[in-house]
Amino acid sequence: MPTNMPSNTHSRPRGGHFQALAQSLAPIAFLRALPAAPPALASASAGADLSAGMGAGVGASVSAGTAASAGASAAATAAPTASAAASVSAGAGAAAGVSAGTLALALFILVALLALLLMLREAASFALETVRLPADGGASDACAGATPDGNSLGDSGANAQVAAGAEPTAPGAGSYASAMPATASATAGDTGAAPASDSGGLRILHLSDIHLRLLPIPLPKIADAVRRAAPDIVVLTGDYLTSPKDAAPFLDWLSAIIAASGGAAFFLCFGNHDIKAFGYNAFELAAYEKQLKKLGVAVLENRTAIVERGGRAYSITGLRDFSRKPVRAEPALRAAPKAGCYRIGITHNPDIALDLPPRSLDLLLCGHFHGGQIWLPLNLQYTCLRKERLCRMGICSGLHELNGIKLYISRGLGCVLFPLRFRAKPEMTLIIAP
Numbered sequence: 001m002p003t004n005m006p007s008n009t010h011s012r013p014r015g016g017h018f019q020a021l022a023q024s025l026a027p028i029a030f031l032r033a034l035p036a037a038p039p040a041l042a043s044a045s046a047g048a049d050l051s052a053g054m055g056a057g058v059g060a061s062v063s064a065g066t067a068a069s070a071g072a073s074a075a076a077t078a079a080p081t082a083s084a085a086a087s088v089s090a091g092a093g094a095a096a097g098v099s100a101g102t103l104a105l106a107l108f109i110l111v112a113l114l115a116l117l118l119m120l121r122e123a124a125s126f127a128l129e130t131v132r133l134p135a136d137g138g139a140s141d142a143c144a145g146a147t148p149d150g151n152s153l154g155d156s157g158a159n160a161q162v163a164a165g166a167e168p169t170a171p172g173a174g175s176y177a178s179a180m181p182a183t184a185s186a187t188a189g190d191t192g193a194a195p196a197s198d199s200g201g202l203r204i205l206h207l208s209d210i211h212l213r214l215l216p217i218p219l220p221k222i223a224d225a226v227r228r229a230a231p232d233i234v235v236l237t238g239d240y241l242t243s244p245k246d247a248a249p250f251l252d253w254l255s256a257i258i259a260a261s262g263g264a265a266f267f268l269c270f271g272n273h274d275i276k277a278f279g280y281n282a283f284e285l286a287a288y289e290k291q292l293k294k295l296g297v298a299v300l301e302n303r304t305a306i307v308e309r310g311g312r313a314y315s316i317t318g319l320r321d322f323s324r325k326p327v328r329a330e331p332a333l334r335a336a337p338k339a340g341c342y343r344i345g346i347t348h349n350p351d352i353a354l355d356l357p358p359r360s361l362d363l364l365l366c367g368h369f370h371g372g373q374i375w376l377p378l379n380l381q382y383t384c385l386r387k388e389r390l391c392r393m394g395i396c397s398g399l400h401e402l403n404g405i406k407l408y409i410s411r412g413l414g415c416v417l418f419p420l421r422f423r424a425k426p427e428m429t430l431i432i433a434p
C-alpha cells in the first residue's frame with residue numbers, strides 16, 4: 001500500500017540518511033515531473049536518479065522519501081521509479097560526478113536568475129533624495145585649488161590640478177576634494193515621504209541621465225515624485241536619447257514632467273549620448289533645441305539664465321559637455337553676476353569641475369556616472385570601465401566639494417546597455433540652495 005511506504009522506510013535505519021537526502025531533492029524530482037521542463041531544470045532531475053542508482057534498496061528508499069513529499073498519489077509510482085533508478089547502476093561514482101556538476105550548474109543558473117531579477121527591480125525603483133545646502137555662500141576654504149593643468153577654461157590662471165588616480169583625503173586636511181555630508185538629507189522611495197519643508201532658498205529638482213529607451217521606471221511614479229517635490233526650478237543634466245527616434249517620445253515624457261511640476265522653470269543641457277544620437281551634427285541638435293524651447297524649456301549650452309526667488313538672484317549656467325567640442329565655457333561663466341548671486345552650474349560630465357577656475361561657481365550639478373550602475377568589488381565599475389578622472393579619484397556620486405565648488409553628482413534615473421542596476425539606485429534630487 002502506498003500509504004505504508006513512509007513507515008516501511010522508517011524501519012530501515014540505513015535508508016534513513018538517504019531518505020533525508022531524497023527529501024531535499026524532492027523539488028528537483030517535482031521539476032522532473034513537469035511535462036516541458038527547460039533543459040537545465042530537466043538535467044537537474046538527474047540528481048534524483050543518482051541517489052536511486054546507488055543501489056536497489058537505497059533507490060527504493062529515495063523514491064519513498066520523494067513520494068512522501070509529493071503526496072500519496074506520487075507515492076504510487078515509487079516502486080517503478082526505484083526500478084528505473086536501479087537500472088541506471090553503471091558506475092555510481094561517475095554518475096555522482098556528473099550529477100554534482102549538473103546540480104552546481106542548476107544552482108548557478110538559479111542564483112544568476114535571482115540576481116537578474118533583483119537588478120531589474122532596483123533599476124525600476126528610485127529614491128527622491130533631499131539635500132539642503134548651508135547658507136555659507138558655497139565655497140569652502142578647505143578645498144583650494146593649486147596649479148594649472150593645461151586644460152584651463154577660465155582666465156584666472158589658477159585652475160586646480162589633480163593627478164589621475166590621486167585619492168581624496170579627509171576634509172580639513174588640506175585636501176583638494178572632499179566628500180561632504182549634506183546638512184539635511186533624506187531618502188524616500190518612490191512611494192516615500194514628502195521632501196523637507198520649505199523654509200526659504202531655491203528648490204531645485206535635479207534630474208539626470210534619463211536614457212528614455214532604458215528607463216524602466218513608470219512615468220506616473222516619476223511625475224508623482226516631481227509633484228511632491230514642488231520645485232521652483234527643474235534642471236536636467238543630459239543623456240536623454242539614444243537615437244533621433246527617441247526625440248519625440250522624450251518630448252512627450254518631458255511634457256508630462258512639466259505638467260506635474262506645478263509651473264516650475266525648466267533648464268536643460270545635453271549629455272554625450274544626446275550629442276552622439278544626432279551624429280555630432282550641430283544643425284540637427286539646434287533643430288531639437290527649438291522643439292525643447294517650444295515646451296518652455298531653456299536649453300543652456302554655454303549660456304546663463306537668471307532666476308529670482310525670495311529677493312535673491314540665482315544664475316543657472318549650462319556648461320557644454322566635453323563631447324561637444326570646443327567647450328568654451330568662459331563667456332557663460334562670466335555672464336553670472338559677481339556679487340549677491342548664487343551661481344549654479346549644470347553640466348553632464350562632472351570631470352569639467354577639474355578644469356573650472358576655483359570658486360567660479362557655488363554649486364555644480366551633473367550626472368554621467370550612474371553611480372556605477374552595477375557595483376563591482378574594488379569599485380572596478382569605475383576603475384576598469386570608465387576613463388573619467390573624478391571617478392578614479394573616488395568622487396563618483398553625491399555631494400562633494402572640489403576646487404572651491406560644491407559638486408553634486410546624480411546617479412540618474414535611466415540605464416545604459418542593460419536596464420539593470422546593483423547598489424546604484426536611480427535617483428532624483430531635491431536640492432535646496434540658500
Ligand SMILES: [Fe+2]
Pocket residue numbers: 209211238239271273368369370412416
Ligand atoms: Fe548617462
